[in-house]
Amino acid sequence: MPIIQPVRGTRDFYPEDMAFRQWLNNQIREASTQFGYQEFDGPFLERLELYAAKSGDELVKEQSYVFPDRSGSMIALRPELTPSLARMVAQRGKGLTLPLRWWSFGPFWRYERKQKGRSREFFQWNIDLIGVDTPEADAELVAVAATLFRNVGLTADMIRIKVNNRRLAEKQLEKIGILGELLPITFRLLDRQDRMAPDAWKSYALESGFNENQFAGLVKMLEDLDAWKSSPEMLHFFNTAKALGVDEYLDYDPTIIRGLDYYTGTVYEARDVKGNHRSILGGGRYDDLVSVVGGNPIPGTGFAMGDVVFGLVLEENGIKPDLRVSPTDVLITTFEEGGESASIQIAAEIRGAGYRVEWYPQPARLQRQLKYADRNEIPLVVIIGPDEIEADKVSLKDMVSGEQETFSRSDLLPRIKKQLAG
Protein backbone atom coordinates (compact mmCIF):
# COMPACT_ATOMS: atom_id res chain seq x y z
CA MET A 1 0.00 0.00 0.00
CA PRO A 2 1.42 3.38 -0.90
CA ILE A 3 1.83 5.93 1.86
CA ILE A 4 -0.97 8.48 1.79
CA GLN A 5 0.37 11.88 0.76
CA PRO A 6 0.46 14.63 3.35
CA VAL A 7 -1.50 17.80 2.53
CA ARG A 8 0.61 20.01 0.28
CA GLY A 9 2.59 22.66 2.12
CA THR A 10 2.08 21.17 5.59
CA ARG A 11 5.02 20.15 7.72
CA ASP A 12 5.78 17.05 9.78
CA PHE A 13 7.49 17.76 13.07
CA TYR A 14 9.73 14.80 13.82
CA PRO A 15 11.22 14.95 17.33
CA GLU A 16 14.28 16.86 16.12
CA ASP A 17 12.04 19.43 14.39
CA MET A 18 9.83 19.66 17.44
CA ALA A 19 12.90 20.29 19.59
CA PHE A 20 13.75 23.30 17.44
CA ARG A 21 10.18 24.60 17.51
CA GLN A 22 10.12 24.33 21.27
CA TRP A 23 13.51 26.01 21.58
CA LEU A 24 12.32 28.87 19.39
CA ASN A 25 9.15 29.17 21.45
CA ASN A 26 11.29 29.43 24.59
CA GLN A 27 13.58 32.07 23.07
CA ILE A 28 10.56 34.09 21.97
CA ARG A 29 8.97 33.78 25.41
CA GLU A 30 12.22 34.93 26.99
CA ALA A 31 12.62 38.03 24.79
CA SER A 32 8.92 38.96 25.07
CA THR A 33 8.67 38.57 28.82
CA GLN A 34 11.92 40.49 29.41
CA PHE A 35 9.93 43.53 28.29
CA GLY A 36 6.83 42.62 30.27
CA TYR A 37 4.67 41.28 27.44
CA GLN A 38 1.83 38.89 28.30
CA GLU A 39 1.07 35.74 26.32
CA PHE A 40 -2.29 35.42 24.54
CA ASP A 41 -3.76 33.61 21.56
CA GLY A 42 -6.72 33.92 19.22
CA PRO A 43 -8.73 31.18 17.54
CA PHE A 44 -7.28 29.34 14.55
CA LEU A 45 -10.60 29.81 12.72
CA GLU A 46 -12.15 33.21 12.05
CA ARG A 47 -14.93 34.55 9.88
CA LEU A 48 -13.62 35.62 6.52
CA GLU A 49 -15.07 39.14 6.95
CA LEU A 50 -12.58 39.82 9.71
CA TYR A 51 -9.75 39.83 7.18
CA ALA A 52 -11.76 41.51 4.48
CA ALA A 53 -11.68 44.55 6.75
CA LYS A 54 -8.10 45.53 6.29
CA SER A 55 -5.61 42.82 5.54
CA GLY A 56 -5.15 43.59 1.85
CA ASP A 57 -6.86 42.04 -1.13
CA GLU A 58 -4.13 39.61 -2.06
CA LEU A 59 -3.92 38.04 1.38
CA VAL A 60 -7.69 37.59 1.67
CA LYS A 61 -8.69 36.68 -1.87
CA GLU A 62 -5.72 34.62 -3.00
CA GLN A 63 -3.88 33.36 0.04
CA SER A 64 -6.41 32.38 2.66
CA TYR A 65 -7.68 28.88 3.28
CA VAL A 66 -11.41 29.48 3.09
CA PHE A 67 -14.31 27.04 3.40
CA PRO A 68 -17.99 27.13 4.31
CA ASP A 69 -18.87 25.48 7.62
CA ARG A 70 -22.05 23.39 8.04
CA SER A 71 -24.18 26.48 8.58
CA GLY A 72 -22.83 28.07 5.41
CA SER A 73 -20.68 30.76 7.06
CA MET A 74 -17.41 31.44 5.27
CA ILE A 75 -14.58 30.49 7.59
CA ALA A 76 -10.86 31.18 7.15
CA LEU A 77 -7.92 29.42 8.71
CA ARG A 78 -6.18 32.44 10.16
CA PRO A 79 -3.54 33.83 7.75
CA GLU A 80 -2.34 36.37 10.34
CA LEU A 81 -3.08 37.36 13.91
CA THR A 82 -3.44 41.14 13.95
CA PRO A 83 -7.14 41.25 12.95
CA SER A 84 -7.99 38.74 15.71
CA LEU A 85 -6.03 40.86 18.14
CA ALA A 86 -7.95 43.96 17.04
CA ARG A 87 -11.23 42.09 17.45
CA MET A 88 -10.30 40.85 20.93
CA VAL A 89 -9.34 44.36 21.99
CA ALA A 90 -12.50 45.85 20.50
CA GLN A 91 -14.70 43.25 22.25
CA ARG A 92 -13.40 43.99 25.72
CA GLY A 93 -13.38 47.70 24.96
CA LYS A 94 -13.11 49.84 28.05
CA GLY A 95 -12.80 46.80 30.27
CA LEU A 96 -9.15 46.57 29.33
CA THR A 97 -6.44 48.41 31.20
CA LEU A 98 -4.32 50.11 28.58
CA PRO A 99 -1.62 49.95 27.48
CA LEU A 100 -1.50 46.27 26.52
CA ARG A 101 1.72 44.42 25.90
CA TRP A 102 0.74 41.08 24.32
CA TRP A 103 2.63 38.33 22.48
CA SER A 104 1.77 34.99 20.89
CA PHE A 105 3.38 32.05 19.06
CA GLY A 106 1.19 29.75 17.02
CA PRO A 107 0.25 28.26 13.65
CA PHE A 108 -1.00 30.16 10.60
CA TRP A 109 -2.04 29.10 7.11
CA ARG A 110 -1.67 30.71 3.73
CA TYR A 111 -2.69 29.06 0.50
CA GLU A 112 0.29 29.78 -1.65
CA ARG A 113 2.87 27.95 -3.70
CA LYS A 114 5.48 26.34 -1.50
CA GLN A 115 9.07 27.46 -1.95
CA LYS A 116 12.22 28.04 0.06
CA GLY A 117 11.29 29.60 3.39
CA ARG A 118 7.58 29.52 2.61
CA SER A 119 5.13 26.77 3.48
CA ARG A 120 1.36 26.76 3.67
CA GLU A 121 1.42 26.01 7.36
CA PHE A 122 3.86 27.94 9.49
CA PHE A 123 4.38 29.26 12.99
CA GLN A 124 4.55 32.92 13.73
CA TRP A 125 5.59 35.10 16.62
CA ASN A 126 3.30 38.11 17.04
CA ILE A 127 3.96 40.87 19.52
CA ASP A 128 2.08 44.14 19.94
CA LEU A 129 1.85 47.20 22.11
CA ILE A 130 -1.70 48.56 22.09
CA GLY A 131 -2.89 51.92 23.32
CA VAL A 132 0.22 54.03 22.80
CA ASP A 133 0.82 56.16 19.73
CA THR A 134 4.41 57.30 20.34
CA PRO A 135 7.51 56.48 18.30
CA GLU A 136 9.02 55.29 21.59
CA ALA A 137 6.55 52.40 21.52
CA ASP A 138 7.66 51.49 17.98
CA ALA A 139 11.26 51.58 19.13
CA GLU A 140 10.51 49.25 22.03
CA LEU A 141 9.10 46.62 19.67
CA VAL A 142 12.21 46.79 17.54
CA ALA A 143 14.25 46.41 20.72
CA VAL A 144 12.37 43.22 21.61
CA ALA A 145 13.23 41.81 18.18
CA ALA A 146 16.86 42.83 18.55
CA THR A 147 16.93 41.19 21.99
CA LEU A 148 15.83 37.90 20.48
CA PHE A 149 18.47 38.20 17.76
CA ARG A 150 21.15 38.90 20.34
CA ASN A 151 20.03 36.05 22.60
CA VAL A 152 20.29 33.49 19.80
CA GLY A 153 23.59 34.79 18.45
CA LEU A 154 22.42 36.74 15.40
CA THR A 155 24.70 39.76 15.29
CA ALA A 156 24.22 43.06 13.47
CA ASP A 157 26.52 41.93 10.66
CA MET A 158 24.22 38.96 9.98
CA ILE A 159 20.83 40.62 10.22
CA ARG A 160 19.43 44.16 9.94
CA ILE A 161 16.14 45.81 10.71
CA LYS A 162 15.30 48.27 7.94
CA VAL A 163 13.03 51.10 8.99
CA ASN A 164 10.88 53.66 7.24
CA ASN A 165 7.80 55.70 8.01
CA ARG A 166 4.71 55.81 5.86
CA ARG A 167 3.80 59.37 6.84
CA LEU A 168 7.32 60.52 5.97
CA ALA A 169 7.24 58.63 2.69
CA GLU A 170 3.89 60.11 1.74
CA LYS A 171 5.10 63.62 2.50
CA GLN A 172 8.26 63.09 0.43
CA LEU A 173 6.24 61.71 -2.47
CA GLU A 174 3.76 64.55 -2.33
CA LYS A 175 6.66 66.99 -2.79
CA ILE A 176 7.58 65.37 -6.10
CA GLY A 177 3.98 65.27 -7.25
CA ILE A 178 3.13 61.69 -6.45
CA LEU A 179 -0.19 61.44 -4.66
CA GLY A 180 -3.68 60.06 -4.87
CA GLU A 181 -4.03 57.00 -7.08
CA LEU A 182 -0.34 56.86 -7.83
CA LEU A 183 0.46 56.25 -4.16
CA PRO A 184 -0.35 52.52 -3.91
CA ILE A 185 1.42 51.96 -7.22
CA THR A 186 4.46 53.73 -5.85
CA PHE A 187 4.44 51.64 -2.70
CA ARG A 188 4.44 48.50 -4.79
CA LEU A 189 7.23 49.91 -6.91
CA LEU A 190 9.36 50.74 -3.87
CA ASP A 191 8.76 47.28 -2.49
CA ARG A 192 10.22 45.74 -5.63
CA GLN A 193 13.16 48.07 -6.06
CA ASP A 194 15.79 45.73 -4.62
CA ARG A 195 14.47 42.70 -6.48
CA MET A 196 14.64 44.16 -9.99
CA ALA A 197 17.45 45.29 -12.26
CA PRO A 198 17.57 49.13 -12.50
CA ASP A 199 16.50 49.22 -16.18
CA ALA A 200 13.65 46.81 -15.65
CA TRP A 201 12.58 48.73 -12.61
CA LYS A 202 12.47 51.97 -14.58
CA SER A 203 10.39 50.47 -17.40
CA TYR A 204 8.09 48.99 -14.80
CA ALA A 205 7.68 52.45 -13.24
CA LEU A 206 6.90 54.12 -16.54
CA GLU A 207 4.44 51.40 -17.46
CA SER A 208 2.76 51.83 -14.08
CA GLY A 209 1.92 55.44 -14.87
CA PHE A 210 4.99 57.44 -13.86
CA ASN A 211 6.29 60.23 -16.08
CA GLU A 212 10.03 60.87 -16.49
CA ASN A 213 9.97 63.78 -14.03
CA GLN A 214 8.25 61.81 -11.31
CA PHE A 215 10.63 58.89 -11.82
CA ALA A 216 13.69 61.15 -11.60
CA GLY A 217 12.24 62.66 -8.42
CA LEU A 218 11.70 59.23 -6.95
CA VAL A 219 15.27 58.14 -7.69
CA LYS A 220 16.58 61.30 -6.07
CA MET A 221 14.38 60.75 -3.06
CA LEU A 222 15.75 57.23 -2.56
CA GLU A 223 19.31 58.52 -2.65
CA ASP A 224 18.71 60.77 0.37
CA LEU A 225 19.56 58.48 3.27
CA ASP A 226 19.29 61.38 5.73
CA ALA A 227 15.67 62.08 4.87
CA TRP A 228 14.50 60.58 8.16
CA LYS A 229 16.06 63.53 10.00
CA SER A 230 13.27 65.76 8.67
CA SER A 231 10.69 63.65 10.52
CA PRO A 232 10.29 64.33 14.25
CA GLU A 233 8.68 60.89 14.56
CA MET A 234 11.71 59.16 13.07
CA LEU A 235 14.09 61.24 15.14
CA HIS A 236 12.33 60.13 18.31
CA PHE A 237 12.30 56.57 17.09
CA PHE A 238 16.01 56.36 16.38
CA ASN A 239 16.94 58.21 19.57
CA THR A 240 14.90 55.79 21.65
CA ALA A 241 16.41 52.80 19.85
CA LYS A 242 19.83 54.16 20.74
CA ALA A 243 18.85 54.55 24.38
CA LEU A 244 17.58 50.96 24.31
CA GLY A 245 20.99 49.91 23.02
CA VAL A 246 19.81 48.34 19.78
CA ASP A 247 20.72 51.00 17.20
CA GLU A 248 23.45 48.77 15.72
CA TYR A 249 20.69 46.61 14.21
CA LEU A 250 18.84 49.51 12.58
CA ASP A 251 19.06 51.14 9.16
CA TYR A 252 16.86 53.77 7.60
CA ASP A 253 15.65 52.42 4.26
CA PRO A 254 13.27 54.52 2.12
CA THR A 255 12.19 51.46 0.10
CA ILE A 256 10.57 49.72 3.07
CA ILE A 257 6.82 50.22 2.81
CA ARG A 258 5.10 46.91 3.74
CA GLY A 259 2.29 45.31 1.81
CA LEU A 260 -0.47 45.17 4.40
CA ASP A 261 -2.91 48.03 4.07
CA TYR A 262 -3.37 48.78 7.76
CA TYR A 263 0.05 50.28 8.51
CA THR A 264 0.00 54.03 9.13
CA GLY A 265 3.35 55.18 10.55
CA THR A 266 6.66 53.51 11.30
CA VAL A 267 7.23 50.32 9.30
CA TYR A 268 10.16 47.92 9.38
CA GLU A 269 11.44 44.63 8.12
CA ALA A 270 14.33 42.46 9.33
CA ARG A 271 16.47 40.91 6.62
CA ASP A 272 19.55 38.78 6.59
CA VAL A 273 22.55 40.69 5.34
CA LYS A 274 24.24 38.21 3.01
CA GLY A 275 21.62 35.57 2.26
CA ASN A 276 18.59 35.72 0.06
CA HIS A 277 17.40 38.93 1.73
CA ARG A 278 14.04 37.42 2.35
CA SER A 279 12.08 39.20 5.00
CA ILE A 280 12.46 37.51 8.39
CA LEU A 281 10.16 39.74 10.35
CA GLY A 282 7.90 42.62 9.46
CA GLY A 283 5.73 45.07 11.26
CA GLY A 284 4.87 48.63 12.12
CA ARG A 285 2.31 51.04 13.42
CA TYR A 286 -1.41 50.66 12.78
CA ASP A 287 -3.45 53.44 14.31
CA ASP A 288 -6.87 52.67 12.82
CA LEU A 289 -7.16 48.90 13.04
CA VAL A 290 -9.28 48.50 16.14
CA SER A 291 -11.86 50.97 14.84
CA VAL A 292 -12.05 49.08 11.57
CA VAL A 293 -13.41 45.97 13.32
CA GLY A 294 -15.98 48.08 15.10
CA GLY A 295 -14.33 49.30 18.28
CA ASN A 296 -13.26 52.71 19.47
CA PRO A 297 -10.06 53.83 17.79
CA ILE A 298 -7.01 52.62 19.69
CA PRO A 299 -3.49 52.94 18.32
CA GLY A 300 -1.20 49.95 18.12
CA THR A 301 2.19 48.83 16.95
CA GLY A 302 3.73 45.41 16.50
CA PHE A 303 5.34 42.85 14.25
CA ALA A 304 5.25 39.22 13.18
CA MET A 305 8.11 36.78 12.61
CA GLY A 306 7.80 33.41 10.88
CA ASP A 307 9.61 30.32 12.10
CA VAL A 308 10.68 28.96 8.73
CA VAL A 309 12.88 31.79 7.48
CA PHE A 310 14.23 32.35 10.97
CA GLY A 311 15.41 28.74 11.08
CA LEU A 312 17.01 29.08 7.66
CA VAL A 313 18.87 32.22 8.69
CA LEU A 314 20.22 30.53 11.82
CA GLU A 315 21.33 27.61 9.69
CA GLU A 316 23.00 29.76 7.05
CA ASN A 317 24.93 31.58 9.75
CA GLY A 318 25.99 28.32 11.37
CA ILE A 319 24.29 29.11 14.67
CA LYS A 320 21.29 26.79 14.58
CA PRO A 321 21.42 25.05 17.97
CA ASP A 322 22.25 21.38 18.16
CA LEU A 323 19.42 20.19 20.37
CA ARG A 324 19.09 16.92 22.23
CA VAL A 325 15.92 15.09 21.32
CA SER A 326 15.69 12.54 24.13
CA PRO A 327 14.72 13.89 27.56
CA THR A 328 16.15 10.84 29.33
CA ASP A 329 18.69 11.18 32.15
CA VAL A 330 19.14 7.48 32.87
CA LEU A 331 18.64 4.30 30.84
CA ILE A 332 18.12 1.02 32.69
CA THR A 333 19.29 -2.01 30.74
CA THR A 334 17.20 -5.16 30.50
CA PHE A 335 18.33 -8.78 30.25
CA GLU A 336 16.59 -12.11 30.22
CA GLU A 337 16.23 -14.66 32.97
CA GLY A 338 13.84 -12.69 35.10
CA GLY A 339 15.84 -9.49 34.88
CA GLU A 340 13.01 -7.42 33.57
CA SER A 341 11.30 -6.93 36.90
CA ALA A 342 14.56 -5.81 38.51
CA SER A 343 15.05 -3.26 35.72
CA ILE A 344 11.52 -1.93 36.04
CA GLN A 345 11.82 -1.64 39.80
CA ILE A 346 15.06 0.32 39.57
CA ALA A 347 13.57 2.58 36.91
CA ALA A 348 10.58 3.31 39.16
CA GLU A 349 12.81 4.05 42.12
CA ILE A 350 14.98 6.56 40.26
CA ARG A 351 11.97 8.11 38.56
CA GLY A 352 10.45 8.56 42.01
CA ALA A 353 13.46 10.66 42.96
CA GLY A 354 12.58 13.11 40.17
CA TYR A 355 14.75 11.96 37.28
CA ARG A 356 13.74 11.14 33.72
CA VAL A 357 14.23 7.43 33.40
CA GLU A 358 13.52 4.87 30.71
CA TRP A 359 14.16 1.13 30.72
CA TYR A 360 15.14 -0.75 27.58
CA PRO A 361 11.72 -2.19 26.78
CA GLN A 362 12.81 -5.71 25.96
CA PRO A 363 15.76 -7.98 26.68
CA ALA A 364 18.60 -7.30 24.25
CA ARG A 365 22.35 -7.61 23.90
CA LEU A 366 24.22 -5.05 25.97
CA GLN A 367 25.93 -3.74 22.84
CA ARG A 368 22.60 -2.82 21.37
CA GLN A 369 21.37 -1.14 24.54
CA LEU A 370 24.52 0.96 24.86
CA LYS A 371 24.28 1.95 21.24
CA TYR A 372 20.71 3.03 21.87
CA ALA A 373 21.86 5.18 24.80
CA ASP A 374 24.66 6.62 22.69
CA ARG A 375 22.39 7.54 19.77
CA ASN A 376 19.94 9.20 22.11
CA GLU A 377 22.67 11.00 24.04
CA ILE A 378 21.51 9.53 27.32
CA PRO A 379 24.20 10.48 29.85
CA LEU A 380 23.88 7.56 32.33
CA VAL A 381 23.22 3.84 31.93
CA VAL A 382 22.43 1.46 34.78
CA ILE A 383 23.54 -2.05 33.88
CA ILE A 384 21.61 -4.69 35.77
CA GLY A 385 22.25 -8.14 34.35
CA PRO A 386 22.46 -11.69 35.73
CA ASP A 387 25.93 -11.03 37.24
CA GLU A 388 24.74 -7.95 39.12
CA ILE A 389 21.46 -9.50 40.26
CA GLU A 390 23.24 -12.49 41.71
CA ALA A 391 25.64 -10.28 43.68
CA ASP A 392 22.90 -7.75 44.62
CA LYS A 393 24.89 -5.06 42.81
CA VAL A 394 24.46 -2.68 39.90
CA SER A 395 26.85 -1.09 37.43
CA LEU A 396 26.63 2.55 36.47
CA LYS A 397 28.18 3.71 33.22
CA ASP A 398 28.86 7.35 32.43
CA MET A 399 28.32 7.60 28.68
CA VAL A 400 30.28 10.82 28.33
CA SER A 401 33.50 9.75 30.09
CA GLY A 402 33.00 6.05 29.41
CA GLU A 403 33.79 5.25 33.05
CA GLN A 404 31.88 2.46 34.76
CA GLU A 405 31.65 1.33 38.37
CA THR A 406 29.97 -1.57 40.12
CA PHE A 407 28.61 -1.12 43.62
CA SER A 408 25.89 -2.21 46.00
CA ARG A 409 22.36 -1.62 44.79
CA SER A 410 21.47 0.57 47.76
CA ASP A 411 24.18 3.04 46.71
CA LEU A 412 22.66 3.57 43.26
CA LEU A 413 20.42 6.56 43.90
CA PRO A 414 23.06 8.66 45.71
CA ARG A 415 25.57 7.85 42.95
CA ILE A 416 23.15 8.94 40.24
CA LYS A 417 22.41 12.14 42.13
CA LYS A 418 26.11 12.86 42.34
CA GLN A 419 26.70 12.15 38.64
CA LEU A 420 23.82 14.25 37.38
CA ALA A 421 24.56 17.14 39.74
CA GLY A 422 27.96 17.63 38.08
Next chain:
RNA sequence: GCGAGGGUAGUUCAGUGGCAGAACGCGCGCCUGUGGAGCGCGAUGUCGCGGGUUCGAAUCCCGUCCCUCGCCCCA
Protein backbone atom coordinates in the same frame (compact mmCIF):
# COMPACT_ATOMS: atom_id res chain seq x y z
C1' G B 1 -2.00 31.70 -11.76
C1' C B 2 2.97 31.62 -14.74
C1' G B 3 8.03 29.51 -15.59
C1' A B 4 12.23 25.94 -14.71
C1' G B 5 14.25 21.39 -12.74
C1' G B 6 13.28 16.73 -10.67
C1' G B 7 10.91 11.56 -8.86
C1' U B 8 16.00 5.03 -8.73
C1' A B 9 17.70 1.46 -1.43
C1' G B 10 15.87 4.38 5.01
C1' U B 11 18.66 9.19 3.14
C1' U B 12 21.61 11.87 -0.64
C1' C B 13 22.35 10.70 -5.44
C1' A B 14 25.05 8.12 -10.02
C1' G B 15 23.27 5.24 -14.02
C1' U B 16 20.50 8.14 -20.91
C1' G B 17 18.49 1.13 -24.87
C1' G B 18 21.61 -4.70 -22.80
C1' C B 19 22.63 -8.58 -15.27
C1' A B 20 19.82 -2.05 -10.76
C1' G B 21 24.70 0.77 -8.38
C1' A B 22 27.77 4.14 -4.80
C1' A B 23 28.15 6.85 -0.34
C1' C B 24 26.01 7.60 4.31
C1' G B 25 22.75 5.09 7.52
C1' C B 26 21.17 0.09 9.20
C1' G B 27 22.45 -5.21 10.69
C1' C B 28 26.31 -8.80 11.88
C1' G B 29 31.50 -9.93 12.99
C1' C B 30 36.53 -8.60 14.74
C1' C B 31 35.06 -7.67 20.72
C1' U B 32 30.94 -15.02 23.96
C1' G B 33 28.36 -8.43 28.93
C1' U B 34 30.25 -2.68 26.79
C1' G B 35 28.36 2.69 22.67
C1' G B 36 31.41 6.37 19.92
C1' A B 37 36.79 5.50 15.94
C1' G B 38 38.70 1.59 12.44
C1' C B 39 38.51 -2.82 9.37
C1' G B 40 35.64 -6.87 7.18
C1' C B 41 30.96 -9.07 5.75
C1' G B 42 25.68 -8.47 4.76
C1' A B 43 20.52 -6.96 3.83
C1' U B 44 17.51 -3.54 1.56
C1' G B 45 14.14 -1.52 -4.50
C1' U B 46 6.62 -2.06 -7.91
C1' C B 47 13.54 2.66 -10.78
C1' G B 48 6.40 7.72 -8.71
C1' C B 49 1.95 5.61 -11.42
C1' G B 50 -0.51 4.05 -16.19
C1' G B 51 0.03 3.07 -21.22
C1' G B 52 3.05 2.82 -25.81
C1' U B 53 7.65 1.83 -29.01
C1' U B 54 11.39 -2.24 -28.93
C1' C B 55 14.11 -8.85 -29.29
C1' G B 56 15.08 -5.95 -24.83
C1' A B 57 13.03 0.22 -21.23
C1' A B 58 15.15 3.10 -14.94
C1' U B 59 16.86 4.93 -19.87
C1' C B 60 12.91 6.62 -25.77
C1' C B 61 7.45 8.44 -26.56
C1' C B 62 2.45 9.84 -24.53
C1' G B 63 -0.50 10.69 -20.32
C1' U B 64 -0.91 11.39 -15.13
C1' C B 65 0.30 12.30 -9.98
C1' C B 66 3.79 14.29 -6.74
C1' C B 67 8.18 17.12 -5.08
C1' U B 68 11.72 21.19 -5.37
C1' C B 69 13.19 26.07 -7.02
C1' G B 70 11.86 30.84 -9.05
C1' C B 71 7.98 34.73 -10.35
C1' C B 72 3.62 36.86 -7.82
C1' C B 73 2.65 37.88 -2.61
C1' C B 74 4.35 37.67 2.11
C1' A B 75 6.27 35.79 8.06
